[in-house]
Amino acid sequence: MQLIEQTKQFKQHLDYLMKIYEKNSPPESKSDKEFFLKVKEETLPVYRLIEKWEKEALQTIKDRKVNVHPHQISSTKENMELLLMHSYYIDVKRRRYMELNHSIHYILAQLIRELE
Template identity: 60%
Template structure:
């Protein structure tokens, strides 16, 4: 399961980078700006791929009883990180909500790493 450990650590790094982006960035002037959209898509696409792979690997680990986490928590973590991806670029959610999502994703990532 070192593969899952590496995936989780890498996603945690991305999560920290997203938080920094959220704290430093201003909302785009025009959310329909095609250049900005393409930049966001290009930047986030690899992370979406990593998240999908991580989810499958983590769900398999739960099934094999390597992880002591409910499958729903794995799926929710993927969904929350996807929300953070968008909120980090568009800065379209209140700071409190952003930090709650960030904290919940970190919690599950840390739980995965502890179980491994």
């Protein structure tokens, strides 16, 4: 099933973002155009994946193949978009970052469990 693969890829990206968050330091200036273009280039494939993932997940829920609320899928997508930026710009406290990270992991794990 395509959704399982997308969810596993999503999870890999989430783990990679955590490494970036822990390894990098904030940019010198938040208005650094070169840094912005680098971030944009690196995150574009992830944005595309989460768009596809959301559509697939919502359709799967609509078909009643999994027992997850549609709002949880939308929130997970929004949280991932937040983490994408926070991972590069390091502009939130670690506690908030970890809350978002755990929230996303929880929904992804639940989705994988129900799909397998």
